[in-house]
Amino acid sequence: MKHEAIDFQCVEDTSRRQFLAAAAAAGVSAVALSRTAYSQKSPNDRIVLGLIGVRGQGTSRLREFMKQPDVRIAAICDVDRQHLDRALGRVESEKGYKPQAFGDFRKLLELKELDAVTVVTPDHWHAIPTIAAFEAGKDVFVEKPLSYSVAEGRAMADASLNHKRVTQMGNHIHNDYPNYRRVVEMVRSGKLGKITRVHAWKTSPTENFAAVSPATLPPDFDYDFGLGPAPKRPYDPLRAHRTFRQFWDYSGGTFIDFWCHISDVAFWAMDFKAPGKISALGGRFFLTDRTEAADTMEASLEFPGVLYLFSFRPTPLPGFEHMGHIGCVFEGSEASLVTNYEMHEIWAKGKKIEDFPKPPQSIPDSPGHVREFIDAVKTRNLETTCNVRYGHHLSKFGLLSNISYRTGRTITWDDEHERIMGDKKANRYLSREFRRPWRVKTQPKPAHNA
Numbered sequence: 001m002k003h004e005a006i007d008f009q010c011v012e013d014t015s016r017r018q019f020l021a022a023a024a025a026a027g028v029s030a031v032a033l034s035r036t037a038y039s040q041k042s043p044n045d046r047i048v049l050g051l052i053g054v055r056g057q058g059t060s061r062l063r064e065f066m067k068q069p070d071v072r073i074a075a076i077c078d079v080d081r082q083h084l085d086r087a088l089g090r091v092e093s094e095k096g097y098k099p100q101a102f103g104d105f106r107k108l109l110e111l112k113e114l115d116a117v118t119v120v121t122p123d124h125w126h127a128i129p130t131i132a133a134f135e136a137g138k139d140v141f142v143e144k145p146l147s148y149s150v151a152e153g154r155a156m157a158d159a160s161l162n163h164k165r166v167t168q169m170g171n172h173i174h175n176d177y178p179n180y181r182r183v184v185e186m187v188r189s190g191k192l193g194k195i196t197r198v199h200a201w202k203t204s205p206t207e208n209f210a211a212v213s214p215a216t217l218p219p220d221f222d223y224d225f226g227l228g229p230a231p232k233r234p235y236d237p238l239r240a241h242r243t244f245r246q247f248w249d250y251s252g253g254t255f256i257d258f259w260c261h262i263s264d265v266a267f268w269a270m271d272f273k274a275p276g277k278i279s280a281l282g283g284r285f286f287l288t289d290r291t292e293a294a295d296t297m298e299a300s301l302e303f304p305g306v307l308y309l310f311s312f313r314p315t316p317l318p319g320f321e322h323m324g325h326i327g328c329v330f331e332g333s334e335a336s337l338v339t340n341y342e343m344h345e346i347w348a349k350g351k352k353i354e355d356f357p358k359p360p361q362s363i364p365d366s367p368g369h370v371r372e373f374i375d376a377v378k379t380r381n382l383e384t385t386c387n388v389r390y391g392h393h394l395s396k397f398g399l400l401s402n403i404s405y406r407t408g409r410t411i412t413w414d415d416e417h418e419r420i421m422g423d424k425k426a427n428r429y430l431s432r433e434f435r436r437p438w439r440v441k442t443q444p445k446p447a448h449n450a
Contacts, residue, residue: 058120081220151431161446169391192332211237246291253293259398274415
């Protein structure tokens with residue numbers, strides 16, 4: 001961020017009028033001065049933010065950033081004008097100003113005053129605007145899963161270091177609740193005994209998806225731009241907006257949507273590095289609509305000395321229905337811990353242990369996921385807790401599980417080179433062919449590993 005003694009947003013009205021009058025007398029454009037002063041501010045002043053994608057989760061992120069007193073929403077981009085107008089109206093209604101509007105993220109990134117952007121788009125659109133933002137000198141808050149493919153995640157991770165940009169992936173459970181911190185402390189304390197099996201679950205869809213978009217292409221929705229690097233397809237309301245992730249062109253189903261949220265606590269607590277083998281079985285046992293992704297899957301990742309299982313199933317794990325739609329069990333030789341997003345329990349010999357001894361708190365509380373990102377933008381802290389390097393490490397093993405499912409093969413993984421060993425067919429899924437003119441630039445290897 002740049003520096004300037006005057007920020008019009010922080011100057012009293014009288015002083016502001018006097019300053020503008022003097023500027024006008026000197027023949028200087030008030031608009032130009034306003035933008036210059038706003039973009040050249042001290043790191044202790046507000047962050048100027050642009051948002052790329054504001055439907056659904058994008059609206060949720062907009063609300064969260066609007067709550068931050070030192071953030072100004074300067075620009076919003078969306079390919080659907082209805083979503084764009086709704087977001088603009090929300091900012092104008094609640095904040096008293098109207099951000100600039102864009103239908104093309106490249107135009108938004110040309111704004112010099114932006115310090116950071118959010119990328120809350122379908123998965124197949126994560127890499128291109130994120131890397132373009134890095135190249136434009138912007139920091140990035142990008143949704144989970146980090147990327148559509150392993151190759152794109154690697155490019156994002158490397159580019160973040162090459163351009164020295166602050167990042168945060170949107171798996172907000174990591175920081176918005178204290179629960180995961182307490183789970184990690186318990187698991188690492190050794191009180192559960194030797195843990196050789198960790199089992200996560202997420203309930204899966206059992207009823208056909210209903211389209212939320214109109215049956216015919218709305219005139220204010222740039223569907224072709226929304227397809228972007230994905231193959232050109234006729235308009236299909238199921239391929240648009242909320243249900244996009246059920247098609248392989250854009251994502252990996254509900255499975256990959258929630259993978260990062262619950263696998264986060266497992267990877268964090270167990271300090272998982274890389275599995276030697278990954279296998280996944282499943283199918284479409286309930287859904288009969290036009291969507292493509294699995295509605296049932298069992299993924300198995302073989303880490304040294306520990307088996308990590310992920311069950312994508314119609315119901316919670318038997319015995320843990322009370323924990324809800326998503327959770328994770330750490331099975332120890334002395335006791336087991338089961339957790340969801342907000343709470344955890346200790347079980348031993350078939351009974352819940354209410355007074356199980358707790359380890360001392362060792363992981364500091366978080367200021368919040370969005371707040372941590374904003375603070376890091378100001379201090380230039382590249383090592384946020386969910387930066388894109390961590391996001392890539394976490395996301396890629398969900399992506400690899402989907403590859404195993406789609407190919408019907410067990411994957412032997414070379415993590416150093418990020419290649420599937422001895423399987424040309426499976427390796428083809430690590431990247432994809434981009435529809436012209438879109439592409440992700442190959443990134444030089446950073447000075448230190450991502």
